[in-house]
Amino acid sequence: MPEPFFGHPAWALSATAALLLAACGGSDDPINALPQLTPATGAALSNCATLASGFTFPNATIASAESVPAGTLTWAGAPVAAHCLVKGEMFRRTSSMDGTSYAIMFEMRLPQDWNGRFFYQANGGADGVVRTALGGGGANPTPALTQGFAVISSDAGHQGQNNLAFGVDYQARLDYGYQAVAKLTPMAKALIKAAYGKNPDRSYIGGCSNGGRHTFVAMTRMPEEYDGYLAGAPGYRLPLAAIANQFGAQRYASVATDPADLSTAFTSAERAMVSAKVVAKCDALDGATDGIIQDVNACQAAFDFQRDVPTCTAARDGTCLSPAQKTAIGPIFSGATDASGKVFYSSFPFDAGHDAADSSFWEFFVPTVIDPGATALIWSTPPADPATFDPAAFALNTPVDTMLAAVAATNATYTESGLTLMQPVEPTRLDRLRNRGAKVMVYHGVSDPIFSVNDTTAWYDGLQAHNGGDASNFARYYRVPGMSHCGVGPATDQFDLLPKLVDWVEKGQAPTSVIAQARGAGNALGANPDVPAGWSPTRTRPLCPYPQVARLKPGATDLESADSFRCE
Ligand SMILES: [Ca+2]
Numbered sequence: 001m002p003e004p005f006f007g008h009p010a011w012a013l014s015a016t017a018a019l020l021l022a023a024c025g026g027s028d029d030p031i032n033a034l035p036q037l038t039p040a041t042g043a044a045l046s047n048c049a050t051l052a053s054g055f056t057f058p059n060a061t062i063a064s065a066e067s068v069p070a071g072t073l074t075w076a077g078a079p080v081a082a083h084c085l086v087k088g089e090m091f092r093r094t095s096s097m098d099g100t101s102y103a104i105m106f107e108m109r110l111p112q113d114w115n116g117r118f119f120y121q122a123n124g125g126a127d128g129v130v131r132t133a134l135g136g137g138g139a140n141p142t143p144a145l146t147q148g149f150a151v152i153s154s155d156a157g158h159q160g161q162n163n164l165a166f167g168v169d170y171q172a173r174l175d176y177g178y179q180a181v182a183k184l185t186p187m188a189k190a191l192i193k194a195a196y197g198k199n200p201d202r203s204y205i206g207g208c209s210n211g212g213r214h215t216f217v218a219m220t221r222m223p224e225e226y227d228g229y230l231a232g233a234p235g236y237r238l239p240l241a242a243i244a245n246q247f248g249a250q251r252y253a254s255v256a257t258d259p260a261d262l263s264t265a266f267t268s269a270e271r272a273m274v275s276a277k278v279v280a281k282c283d284a285l286d287g288a289t290d291g292i293i294q295d296v297n298a299c300q301a302a303f304d305f306q307r308d309v310p311t312c313t314a315a316r317d318g319t320c321l322s323p324a325q326k327t328a329i330g331p332i333f334s335g336a337t338d339a340s341g342k343v344f345y346s347s348f349p350f351d352a353g354h355d356a357a358d359s360s361f362w363e364f365f366v367p368t369v370i371d372p373g374a375t376a377l378i379w380s381t382p383p384a385d386p387a388t389f390d391p392a393a394f395a396l397n398t399p400v401d402t403m404l405a406a407v408a409a410t411n412a413t414y415t416e417s418g419l420t421l422m423q424p425v426e427p428t429r430l431d432r433l434r435n436r437g438a439k440v441m442v443y444h445g446v447s448d449p450i451f452s453v454n455d456t457t458a459w460y461d462g463l464q465a466h467n468g469g470d471a472s473n474f475a476r477y478y479r480v481p482g483m484s485h486c487g488v489g490p491a492t493d494q495f496d497l498l499p500k501l502v503d504w505v506e507k508g509q510a511p512t513s514v515i516a517q518a519r520g521a522g523n524a525l526g527a528n529p530d531v532p533a534g535w536s537p538t539r540t541r542p543l544c545p546y547p548q549v550a551r552l553k554p555g556a557t558d559l560e561s562a563d564s565f566r567c568e
Pocket of ligand 1: 291
């Protein structure tokens with residue numbers, strides 16, 4: 001069973017987890033030319049079993065190393081290539097704070113036919129699970145392992161997907177925040193050298209959601225360790241996003257007809273109705289009436305939530321929103337605010353995917369079950385007591401200013417705040433990474449209900465500004481209209497940016513548009529339930545490097561093909 005959205009299920013409880021330019025920049029300009037890194041060259045694995053006993057690294061213990069024949073695992077119905085599976089752990093210890101035994105558990109999958117590259121699979125959610133080290137990512141048709149990468153995956157230093165109580169242990173907080181990646185990276189490179197006789201020629205890190213956050217953190221804390229950074233839906237300000245989501249829960253609670261079910265505040269039918277109104281207003285702005293809103297910015301200017309969504313004059317019936325609903329829900333889109341009225345996280349754009357298959361999970365379940373535990377147990381100083389913690393009561397009754405203060409606080413024990421240990425350090429200042437020839441690619445779904453694409457756009461705008469108005473010679477950013485969190489939504493959500501990133505890093509071939517495909521009926525990775533019935537199941541679209549927008553070519557008529565569109 002593949003894990004098609006590994007940014008996704010880690011946040012999810014198991015029951016719901018099943019859901020989930022083109023300016024060439026400085027390269028033509030000798031004054032501003034960036035160094036060109038050399039391509040990786042492959043090698044063959046000499047021996048697998050000896051890695052169990054023959055490899056040593058400080059603070060690391062190898063538990064097992066065993067050969068995995070081709071086809072033992074499959075991805076999208078295709079066999080995963082023969083490889084060596086190494087399992088181990090680093091920094092085993094017993095916490096003096098909660099008495100728990102902690103370690104950074106990991107697995108590495110080392111392909112028999114190696115391409116000379118290392119891929120750090122940064123996982124989603126609150127980590128806590130060693131997910132299969134395939135380097136799948138999003139709805140990627142070919143996992144990194146099958147592409148020939150040596151791949152590592154870890155639990156980031158604590159066990160239990162739904163166990164947020166690890167946050168009481170300060171070291172476990174730090175490992176989750178940024179230290180697990182820093183500790184595992186040199187070990188992984190050394191293990192690769194032991195397996196193949198040389199270090200990886202090129203190293204990459206990527207993931208979606210919290211995996212995108214790990215990637216952003218590595219961009220700023222480890223600019224020398226990785227040559228390519230591939231971040232999806234980066235929750236790079238995860239604590240603020242989680243508090244914003246609890247702000248949303250408080251607003252929803254004010255209009256929920258069933259206090260035990262926040263989705264009664266903004267039902268599936270109502271969310272679909274809002275998206276239909278957005279589509280009616282914005283779809284054609286890109287030249288194609290095709291259910292996809294490519295011109296995100298023009299849409300935000302054209303669509304007015306208060307004006308363009310019908311206001312109920314009688315009982316709610318799914319075709320309108322009551323005045324009280326509009327009052328409650330409007331600020332969730334315009335951006336959660338603190339007591340002073342300041343937006344502390346981000347606005348969310350209006351788009352076609354507000355009723356995506358995962359939207360109810362993120363909007364109504366996560367903010368009362370997962371966000372509060374993360375806020376109070378992992379990021380707050382001091383943490384709440386896990387034994388008596390009531391997530392829903394915390395989320396619905398705690399003023400957001402209290403939460404914001406707690407995640408920014410420190411004391412003698414928790415000497416780094418939740419914000420500090422989770423967030424990248426000055427993420428718009430990537431000079432060290434840039435100047436050594438490393439590259440960055442980022443993607444984000446416009447309908448993402450948990451981490452706002454607008455927050456990522458604000459990051460990229462800041463990066464552009466820091467680089468004289470154009471960062472495209474080392475960092476490119478792709479918005480995916482209609483896509484929800486790391487996948488699904490009425491979108492072309494299947495694409496593979498990793499080979500594009502490799503070509504950029506190692507050959508200097510900067511990516512332009514990237515072809516994405518819908519996962520309609522019959523897709524090998526499983527159908528996306530949000531693909532509209534009127535679409536070809538294999539509809540394609542170009543993803544355009546921001547700020548470009550895909551527009552219908554003059555005279556083009558085939559709305560199912562990327563060939564009909566161009567990035568402008
Ligand atoms: Ca359109």
